[in-house]
Structure formats: structure tokens, C-alpha cells
Amino acid sequence: MPTTVLVSGGAGYIGCHTVRQLLESGFRVIVVDNLYSGHRWAVPEQAEFVEHNVGDLAFISDLIASRGVRAIIHFAGHIVVPESVIDPLKYYRNNCVVSHNLVQASRAKGVDHFIFSSSAAVYGVPESIPVAETAATAPINPYGTTKLITEWMLRDVAQSLAHQAGETHAFSYVALRYFNVAGAALDGSVGQATPEATHLIKVACEAALGKRANIQIFGTDYPTPDGTCIRDYIHVVDLARAHVIALQYLLNDGGSQVLNCGYGRGFSVREVIHMVQTVSGLDFEVVESGRRVGDPAELVADNSKIRAILGWEPELNDLELMCRAAFAWEKSLSAKLAAASAAYEVR
Numbered sequence: 007m008p009t010t011v012l013v014s015g016g017a018g019y020i021g022c023h024t025v026r027q028l029l030e031s032g033f034r035v036i037v038v039d040n041l042y043s044g045h046r047w048a049v050p051e052q053a054e055f056v057e058h059n060v061g062d063l064a065f066i067s068d069l070i071a072s073r074g075v076r077a078i079i080h081f082a083g084h085i086v087v088p089e090s091v092i093d094p095l096k097y098y099r100n101n102c103v104v105s106h107n108l109v110q111a112s113r114a115k116g117v118d119h120f121i122f123s124s125s126a127a128v129y130g131v132p133e134s135i136p137v138a139e140t141a142a143t144a145p146i147n148p149y150g151t152t153k154l155i156t157e158w159m160l161r162d163v164a165q166s167l168a169h170q171a172g173e174t175h176a177f178s179y180v181a182l183r184y185f186n187v188a189g190a191a192l193d194g195s196v197g198q199a200t201p202e203a204t205h206l207i208k209v210a211c212e213a214a215l216g217k218r219a220n221i222q223i224f225g226t227d228y229p230t231p232d233g234t235c236i237r238d239y240i241h242v243v244d245l246a247r248a249h250v251i252a253l254q255y256l257l258n259d260g261g262s263q264v265l266n267c268g269y270g271r272g273f274s275v276r277e278v279i280h281m282v283q284t285v286s287g288l289d290f291e292v293v294e295s296g297r298r299v300g301d302p303a304e305l306v307a308d309n310s311k312i313r314a315i316l317g318w319e320p321e322l323n324d325l326e327l328m329c330r331a332a333f334a335w336e337k338s339l340s341a342k343l344a345a346a347s348a349a350y351e352v353r
Contacts, residue, residue: 010075012073012077013079014108015081019197020123024079026191026246027250036073036075037054040082043200045199047342061103067111067114070111070115071115076117077120080121082104083105084096098148118177118178119178119253119257121181121182122180124153124264125184127147127149128145129142136308137305137306138266156181161262178261180262182267185269186238186305188206188207188240188241189207189243192322198332206275207282210290220291222295225297228304232277236304237305238270238307239273241324244323267309270309282332
């Protein structure tokens with residue numbers, strides 16, 4: 007009997023890639039997504055799809071019980087840093103309250119394995135690069151704060167249950183701290199289709215194709231070699247695979263972990279824009295603007311812990327590959343959206 011996994015936000019960018027890999031690995035998958043930023047067509051037919059708010063405690067509790075869910079992977083959440091600064095209550099409600107309800111439902115129904123989609127934003131402005139999981143957590147925006155609060159909640163629940171049950175792994179979780187996610191499935195089947203996305207590589211691809219008038223560089227006076235922010239970019243397929251490995255680790259009685267997901271090297275905003283121009287063969291307007299609130303100068307992962315504990319190794323660690331895959335996906339996206347919309351209207 008295959009293990010049943012509930013995936014919140016499984017119709018979104020990272021979630022849908024992970025769902026595909028879970029299915030390929032033999033898991034039974036139930037996707038719960040309210041389609042706020044996800045797409046029904048992104049969920050494979052082999053997965054059960056439930057359109058609902060994952061923060062609905064009574065509904066999710068009943069769903070977990072009726073489907074025999076043994077593990078939860080929690081992607082659902084708001085992720086736009088500037089928006090979190092403008093409307094923090096939206097982020098506390100959706101990222102903290104919803105997560106609380108999902109964890110409560112999991113505990114009420116005896117689900118002992120939980121994987122959480124966290125972020126490198128919990129580090130704020132790290133004192134040293136690359137940043138390890140032992141570094142101080144001091145988020146500088148509400149988005150990062152809400153991710154850290156959920157990590158704390160998982161930690162405290164796990165510790166409390168271990169104390170009550172006298173068992174180290176009475177409830178185990180893995181919080182994966184993502185760095186900058188990019189790229190698309192290499193077969194072109196799925197990629198990022200988030201409305202009004204803010205991810206740099208996607209935005210650059212949109213600018214190259216004329217979907218945006220230009221691309222903005224927010225800050226050119228950072229203490230970096232070319233004055234623009236440096237980020238660690240990880241291919242979405244490698245990241246999805248990390249979730250599957252983390253789930254297998256928990257199901258084999260692995261203990262709770264907080265793990266960085268990145269490649270351990272960074273590229274500047276200018277370098278990324280240049281790469282998109284190179285792979286696309288297209289030029290586009292680049293506008294230099296002032297710094298955004300909540301952007302650290304540099305974020306690069308120390309990924310030694312995830313390699314050691316999960317045995318995860320990057321397979322697609324190549325900026326050109328990420329940009330080529332993202333651009334190919336972006337070129338096909340309008341046609342895919344139209345075809346998918348028509349298909350589901352017929353149903």
C-alpha cells in the first residue's frame with residue numbers, strides 16, 4: 007500500500023514539481039490548493055486534487071482521516087517580500103495562522119511527519135557567507151519572520167511531544183530553507199506560472215519576450231563586486247528532489263532537521279540578466295532603481311548539512327541551464343495556459 011502524502015500548495019511552482027517526483031517515487035498524493043497563485047492544470051492527473059483553503063481546520067482534519075494521510079508537505083503561503091512589508095497582516099494570517107491550523111490538524115489525526123517550505127529570508131543579513139543553519143536568525147522583513155515563526159512552532163511541537171511520549175521521534179519535521187528557486191522541468195511540461203511573479207530569472211525572461219516593458223535592478227550600490235545583490239540560485243527540479251529525499255528520511259525514522267537548500271555559490275543581479283540576454287539572444291531595457299526594503303546584499307548557502315544528512319547532491323547546478331529552461335518555458339507559457347484553460351472549461 008503506497009504511503010499517502012498531503013501536499014498543500016501543490017498546484018504552485020515548487021509544489022507541482024515536487025508532486026511529480028512524489029508520484030514517480032511511488033507515493034499516493036493528495037494536493038490541497040485554493041488556486042490563489044497555483045494552477046489546476048499543473049497538478050498531474052495521478053494526484054487527487056482538492057480545491058480548498060488548507061487552513062480550514064475542520065475540513066483538513068476530516069480529509070487527513072478519510073484519506074489515511076501519513077505525511078504532509080506544506081508549500082502553501084505568500085512569498086513576495088515587498089508585499090509583506092506593505093501588508094504584514096496578510097502574511098501573518100496566511101503564513102502563520104494557516105500553518106498553525108495545518109499542524110494542529112496533523113497532530114489531531116496522528117500525522118507524525120511534516121516537511122515545511124521555509125526560506126533563507128530567516129537569516130536576514132548574515133554576518134558571514136556562505137551562511138550555515140547555525141547562523142543567527144534575524145529576518146528583516148515580515149515574510150522571513152513568518153517563516154521563522156512556523157519553524158519555531160514545529161520545533162516546539164516536536165519537543166513537547168517527545169517529552170510527553172518519551173520518544174525522540176514522536177513527531178518529526180524537516181524545514182527546508184530555500185535560497186532562490188529558478189528554472190523549469192527539463193521536458194518543458196511545467197514551470198513557473200505565478201501571476202505577477204517577482205523571481206528575477208522569470209521576470210528577465212518576461213522582459214526578453216516583451217511581456218514586460220523592462221526589468222528593474224533594485225539597488226546598484228551594494229558592497230558586492232558589481233554593486234548589485236548576490237543570490238544563490240537553485241534549480242526547481244533539484245529542490246523538488248530534496249523534498250522527496252527528506253520525506254523518505256522521515257519515514258525511515260529520521261529526526262527533525264532544519265536544512266539549507268542552495269548550491270553554495272552566488273550570482274549577481276547583473277550576471278543573471280546578462281545570462282538571460284545570452285540564452286535568449288534578445289536584448290531588453292534594464293532600469294536601475296533604488297534599493298528595496300528588506301533586501302540583504304548577499305545570500306549564499308552553506309549546503310554541507312543537507313548533503314551529509316540526506317545525501318542530497320545537486321544535479322542541475324548550472325546558471326545557463328536554469329535560464330535556458332526558464333526561457334523555453336516562458337516562450338511556451340501563453341499557449342500552455344490557453345490550452346489548459348480550454349481543457350478544464352470542457353470538463
